Amino acid sequence: MTSNNRAPTPYVLAIDIGSSSVRATVYDAAADVVPGLSVATPHVTPTTSDGGAADDPFVLAEVVERTIDDLLALAGAAASEIVAVGLDSFVGNLMGVDDNGQPTTPVYTYADTRSMDDVAQMRRDLDAVDVHQRTGVTLHTAYAPARLLWIRRTSPQAWSKTVAWTDFATFLYTRWFGSAAACSSSVASWSGLLNRHTGSWDDKLLTYTGVSADQLPRLADYGDTMTGPSPEFAKKWPALSDAQFCLAVGDGAAANVGERCSSPGATALTVGTTGAVRAGVPIPLAQVPRGLSVYNLSGNRILLGGAVTDAGGLFAWMRDTFNVPEPAMLEAEISELAPDSHGLTVLPFLRGERSPGWLDNATGAMVGLRASTTPAQIVRAGLESVAYRFALIADRLSAVVDPGDEIVVGGGAAQSSPTWLQMFADVLGRTVVESGEPETTSRGSAILALESAGVIGSLDELPAQRGRRYTPNPTASNAYRPGLERHHDLYHSLLDPPNEDGSYISECDHDPI
Numbered sequence: 001m002t003s004n005n006r007a008p009t010p011y012v013l014a015i016d017i018g019s020s021s022v023r024a025t026v027y028d029a030a031a032d033v034v035p036g037l038s039v040a041t042p043h044v045t046p047t048t049s050d051g052g053a054a055d056d057p058f059v060l061a062e063v064v065e066r067t068i069d070d071l072l073a074l075a076g077a078a079a080s081e082i083v084a085v086g087l088d089s090f091v092g093n094l095m096g097v098d099d100n101g102q103p104t105t106p107v108y109t110y111a112d113t114r115s116m117d118d119v120a121q122m123r124r125d126l127d128a129v130d131v132h133q134r135t136g137v138t139l140h141t142a143y144a145p146a147r148l149l150w151i152r153r154t155s156p157q158a159w160s161k162t163v164a165w166t167d168f169a170t171f172l173y174t175r176w177f178g179s180a181a182a183c184s185s186s187v188a189s190w191s192g193l194l195n196r197h198t199g200s201w202d203d204k205l206l207t208y209t210g211v212s213a214d215q216l217p218r219l220a221d222y223g224d225t226m227t228g229p230s231p232e233f234a235k236k237w238p239a240l241s242d243a244q245f246c247l248a249v250g251d252g253a254a255a256n257v258g259e260r261c262s263s264p265g266a267t268a269l270t271v272g273t274t275g276a277v278r279a280g281v282p283i284p285l286a287q288v289p290r291g292l293s294v295y296n297l298s299g300n301r302i303l304l305g306g307a308v309t310d311a312g313g314l315f316a317w318m319r320d321t322f323n324v325p326e327p328a329m330l331e332a333e334i335s336e337l338a339p340d341s342h343g344l345t346v347l348p349f350l351r352g353e354r355s356p357g358w359l360d361n362a363t364g365a366m367v368g369l370r371a372s373t374t375p376a377q378i379v380r381a382g383l384e385s386v387a388y389r390f391a392l393i394a395d396r397l398s399a400v401v402d403p404g405d406e407i408v409v410g411g412g413a414a415q416s417s418p419t420w421l422q423m424f425a426d427v428l429g430r431t432v433v434e435s436g437e438p439e440t441t442s443r444g445s446a447i448l449a450l451e452s453a454g455v456i457g458s459l460d461e462l463p464a465q466r467g468r469r470y471t472p473n474p475t476a477s478n479a480y481r482p483g484l485e486r487h488h489d490l491y492h493s494l495l496d497p498p499n500e501d502g503s504y505i506s507e508c509d510h511d512p513i
Contacts, residue, residue: 007034010083012449013240015068016442017089017169018251019109020044020273022064024071025439026082027446029455031462033439034078039071051113054106057095061172065236072239079239084225086246086449088254088441089169091190092142096151096162101174104162105151110142110190113352115150116360122146126208133287135205136189136196136294138358138507143192148209164215167191169248176245178230183217184247189296194219196285196294221298222247223452246452251441252276253295256303258444259408259435260464263301267397267407269390269424269432270440271414275311277393278303281401289396291356291507301459304400306355306393310364311386312413314348315420318382322375327416333376334383335419339426339476340483344368344381345490348389353495356392357508362495383420384480387427388487392508394428403430408466410435418468426476427484436465 007028016023026037043063047053072079092110097103122128122139132138139146144165152159166174166183173181188194188201193209193216195202201213225244228234234241252270253262256278261268267279278295281304288294288304295303310317324330346366353362366378397403407430414420415434425432437443443464450456492498496506 007032009081010453010455011078011081012084012086012446012453012455013068013071013082013243014442014445014449015064015085015087016251016254016439016445017064017087018441019090019111022067023439023442024067025442025446026071026075026078027443027450029450031443031447031450037071037075037078039067039074041067041070045109045111047111051116053109053111055109055168057103057107057168057171060107060168061175064172068237072237075239082239082243083455084244084246084449084453085240086445087169087248088251088445089167089187089248091167091187091250091252093168094144094147094191095166095168095171096158097164097166097171098161099163103171104158105155107168108147112147113141113360115141115146118146118149118153119360121149131205132290134195134197134202135192136194136288137192138291138293140192140354140358141360142354143190145192145205145209148211152210165211166217170217173226173245173247176229176233177226181217181226182220182224182247184222184224184249185219185296185299186222186249186253187247188219189294190250199299220247222249222448223298225452244449244453246449249297249445249448250295252278252307253297253303254444254448255410255441256280256444257297257447257459258437258440258442258464259410260460260462261408262297262303263460265401265404267394267403269407269409269414271311271409271411273311273313273316273413274307274309275386275390275411276305276307277390277397277407278305279397279401279403285400289399291358292393292396293355304397306396308348308386308389309351309354310348312411314350314382314386315379315413315417317350318379322378324375324379330376330379331417331419334380337377337380339423339479340384342368342373342377342381343370344373344377345483345486346381346385347487347491347495348382348385356396357491357496357506359495359506365490365494367490383417384423384427384483385487387420387423388484390424391427391484406431406433408433408435408464410437410440415467418470421468422470422473425470425472427480429472429477431472432470434467434469436467
């Protein structure tokens with residue numbers, strides 16, 4: 001705040017399109033939330049029993065636009081201080097449009113698994129290692145190549161009507177500005193269609209999927225801003241008529257920026273419903289480690305890491321499923337249990353596996369149950385299993401970049417349990433620093449907007465608030481080693497046994513770290 005208690009201007013508007021809500025927030029020139037100026041609208045993607053997870057483009061657009069409406073109404077005169085808009089979105093989404101720009105398909109999200117058979121076919125037809133090195137992502141249902149094959153195979157009418165393929169954020173900007181918008185290299189890097197060496201759409205995958213480059217958006221960086229909304233939206237949002245709209249970035253990349261963890265070596269562990277470990281890495285990146293993914297911010301800044309599907313979601317499921325005490329008492333009970341003292345081994349795959357093994361059909365498991373096993377022991381074992389998955393990802397990262405001694409942990413799921421944060425420190429063998437930022441993803445989009453507008457000179461210029469620190473306990477770290485080895489052995493014996501030739505299906509290492 002300035003000396004007169006007024007947030008320093010100019011302001012920026014950050015729009016965060018997440019998997020469970022849409023949030024619009026006004027930030028000041030120091031990337032702090034202007035008090036009271038934040039609006040969140042819940043939105044959950046509809047799912048179907050066959051693995052579908054898709055949104056109606058107009059319904060989702062209405063949610064985003066209503067959220068902005070409500071925020072601008074709340075801001076009143078302060079909205080006139082907004083000079084730029086930053087946008088982040090859940091990524092790995094895809095939709096088709098016709099020659100009038102109208103949707104021909106739903107917005108298929110990363111969680112839609114109906115293209116599993118097409119992934120299997122791609123693995124038979126293509127060199128999966130080469131595709132991973134070219135695109136920075138593995139062959140998987142979360143990405144566009146398999147989704148395109150699935151649409152062509154199962155929805156020929158929609159395929160024939162589609163003249164262009166886009167992501168939802170680019171669709172939004174085209175809708176708001178009345179002209180074709182570019183797709184940022186950040187969003188494109190999550191598509192599975194971007195060649196990370198050339199910075200253009202990958203010719204080999206376009207040929208394989210039957211899509212041409214002119215059916216995809218033009219590529220640019222987030223700083224390639226758009227101004228001057230169409231008359232409809234200029235009238236709707238007069239305070240934003242002269243603002244610079246940054247191209248959207250991936251929500252995971254924005255979270256690292258919000259934590260000040262996007263420069264080489266800086267590492268952030270984000271734990272929400274899902275979770276991820278991502279670190280800034282030097283460019284060019286010669287080799288992408290197996291099982292990890294490249295996440296672009298721009299042409300001169302990239303992240304490397306991996307995500308797990310079940311993190312805070314597993315914690316919530318255990319609380320809902322087992323007869324556990326209320327949160328404070330549960331925390332006290334699990335904190336009193338010694339590391340790996342329960343005799344349980346858990347595979348935390350309620351909704352399949354992403355990094356590092358990428359087994360689409362992985363399921364959860366728990367072995368070692370006895371009549372004496374308590375709900376608190378089950379919860380503790382589950383939380384330890386998530387820490388093991390993060391350790392596998394962090395170990396892969398260490399082969400590329402010196403991660404330093406500290407890792408910043410953000411996200412309400414982890415921060416609700418000091419015991420879990422200490423587990424991360426002990427299992428990863430690194431000091432865990434709790435984030436002090438309440439909304440890291442939204443803040444990251446604000447920082448990107450501030451940089452694009454010239455208010456700040458660098459993404460690293462502004463500090464990020466930090467909370468409590470958790471240092472590794474060597475005795476606990478040693479105690480977790482057998483648990484990690486049992487976890488590793490169960491994974492391969494139950495989910496990924498060797499083929500007749502000794503090879504494995506998964507991308508997971510076949511020796512414990």
